Amino acid sequence: LQRKRVFKIPVLDLLRLAILEVILASKDDCLVAGDLCSSDESCSPRLRTLRQCVAGNGSMKLGPGARSQCANAMSALLSSPLHDCQCKRGMKKEKNCLSIYWSLHQSIIHGLKLVESYPYETVQRTPSELTAQIPFCHSDIGMATVNRCLAAAKACNVDDLCQKLRTEYVSACIKPTPKSGLCNQGKCNKALRRFFDRVPADYTHELLFCPCTDTACAERRRQTIVPSCSYETAEKPSCFTQMRICNADLVCRSRLAQFQHACEPSESSSHGCKQGTHRDCLLAYTGLIGSTVTPNYVDNSTSSVAPWCSCSASGSHKEECDHFLGYFTNNSCLQNALNAFGSESQQPGTPSPPSFLTPTLDSTENR
Ligand SMILES: *[C@@H]1O[C@H](CO)[C@@H](O)[C@H](O)[C@H]1NC(C)=O
Ligand SMILES: *[C@@H]1O[C@H](CO)[C@@H](O)[C@H](O)[C@H]1NC(C)=O
Ligand SMILES: *[C@@H]1O[C@H](CO)[C@@H](O)[C@H](O)[C@H]1NC(C)=O
Numbered sequence: 190l191q192r193k194r195v196f197k198i199p200v201l202d203l204l205r206l207a208i209l210e211v212i213l214a215s216k217d218d219c220l221v222a223g224d225l226c227s228s229d230e231s232c233s234p235r236l237r238t239l240r241q242c243v244a245g246n247g248s249m250k251l252g253p254g255a256r257s258q259c260a261n262a263m264s265a266l267l268s269s270p271l272h273d274c275q276c277k278r279g280m281k282k283e284k285n286c287l288s289i290y291w292s293l294h295q296s297i298i299h300g301l302k303l304v305e306s307y308p309y310e311t312v313q314r315t316p317s318e319l320t321a322q323i324p325f326c327h328s329d330i331g332m333a334t335v336n337r338c339l340a341a342a343k344a345c346n347v348d349d350l351c352q353k354l355r356t357e358y359v360s361a362c363i364k365p366t367p368k369s370g371l372c373n374q375g376k377c378n379k380a381l382r383r384f385f386d387r388v389p390a391d392y393t394h395e396l397l398f399c400p401c402t403d404t405a406c407a408e409r410r411r412q413t414i415v416p417s418c419s420y421e422t423a424e425k426p427s428c429f430t431q432m433r434i435c436n437a438d439l440v441c442r443s444r445l446a447q448f449q450h451a452c453e454p455s456e457s458s459s460h461g462c463k464q465g466t467h468r469d470c471l472l473a474y475t476g477l478i479g480s481t482v483t484p485n486y487v488d489n490s491t492s493s494v495a496p497w498c499s500c501s502a503s504g505s506h507k508e509e510c511d512h513f514l515g516y517f518t519n520n521s522c523l524q525n526a527l528n529a530f531g532s533e534s535q536q537p538g539t540p541s542p543p544s545f546l547t548p549t550l551d552s553t554e555n556r
Contacts, residue, residue: 217270217273217274218275218277219274219286219287219289220276222269222271222289223236223289225270226269229269232266232271235269236266236289239263239266239292239293242255242258242259242262242263243291243295263293266293271293272293274289274290275308276443278309279382279386279387283440287439287443290443291308294308307446307451308446309444309447311465311469311472311473336406337395338401338406338410341395341399345395345396350388350389351392351393355384355396357380357384358381361376362380362419372417377419380479381414382479385478390468390471394471394530397410398471398530400530400531401492401531404490407488407489407491411488411489416485416497419478419479419483421497426497426499427498427499427500427510428496428498428499428500428510428513429500429510429513431481431498432513435480438480440480441480444480445477447473447476448470448474450464451470451473452474452516452526454521455521460525461521461522461525461526462525467522467526467529470522471526471527474523474526477496482498483496492524492527494518495517496514496517
């Protein structure tokens with residue numbers, strides 16, 4: 190009996206180690222990390238404790254005894270795979286994954302410092318050869334004189350996933366409901382989220398951030414996400430209210446946190462961003478499309494972006510409101526990312542193509 194035991198333990202440990210290594214190698218997914226933790230008899234109760242700690246408004250309301258229990262649970266979990274797990278945008282059970290992520294990271298809010306982190310992986314599961322297949326390169330004969338936004342739409346049409354999900358959101362966003370005659374905003378936004386979460390950024394970024402030199406092009410680009418259905422209302426709501434609604438939703442709040450992290454401006458950095466690359470910032474930006482705080486181009490004469498809201502009547506929350514809005518309207522990282530996207534892969538001085546103002550529907554684009 191004794192011998193058996195001695196034999197069993199190392200095997201189990203090795204197995205656990207192997208599982209752990211697989212998870213670590215593939216950059217932990219919080220669902221997997223959560224499952225692994227739940228099947229571990231020392232990890233499991235700690236996660237349960239921590240979830241209780243952050244439930245509602247968390248440990249602020251707990252007594253000193255409970256608070257130290259929460260702190261203990263958290264510091265123990267720091268050495269588990271939960272520690273730096275993240276989620277994938279649009280993944281199955283995204284909410285479950287995010288709730289595991291925030292059980293650890295919400296604790297920061299309650300004064301327990303954790304390493305700086307953010308909810309979503311920035312690496313997309315995109316085959317690297319994909320980029321080579323997309324005909325955006327200006328050296329292609331004739332491409333230099335073609336509207337790059339139009340080229341992006343055509344490239345999307347020849348990719349099955351891009352074509353399918355784009356058609357889905359366009360039809361969801363332009364279809365009037367029999368009852369009101371208006372579009373179904375909820376369905377439109379859901380379809381937009383699917384598009385920007387599932388279609389590789391190589392396609393979506395070209396469609397949304399393609400450079401424009403005239404108003405027709407810029408208007409068409411602004412129409413990409415069908416503003417009349419996805420967010421426009423007669424009156425602009427308060428940004429502060431929008432922000433609160435967003436923060437009450439696990440997914441929206443995570444997208445916003447990701448955006449604020451990835452697009453954090455920095456004066457001392459040459460590219461304007463404190464954390465990551467321009468691409469990370471743009472990727473986080475598209476994560477907000479289809480949410481309560483959907484950003485878009487504000488007009489057809491600039492490349493300024495903002496969510497559809499205003500801080501003019503935000504009263505005592507004016508400062509907080511301006512700070513939120515400024516992240517879109519006065520942000521060197523985001524603005525550089527938007528501007529650089531156009532110039533990085535295009536020769537300067539290419540003549541502006543004849544204006545196309547085509548609706549976002551697919552059928553009209555190939556004419
Ligand atoms: C959490 O606290 C905020 C104020 O900080 C309060 O408005 C809200 O109602 C609280 N929520 C719960 C679930 O207790
Ligand atoms: C640009 O926007 C203005 C104001 O919304 C509008 O009147 C104009 O028609 C737009 N230009 C194009 C080319 O769509
Ligand atoms: C824009 O941001 C800069 C630097 O963060 C700040 O100094 C400036 O006051 C902001 N401008 C406006 C109009 O908010």
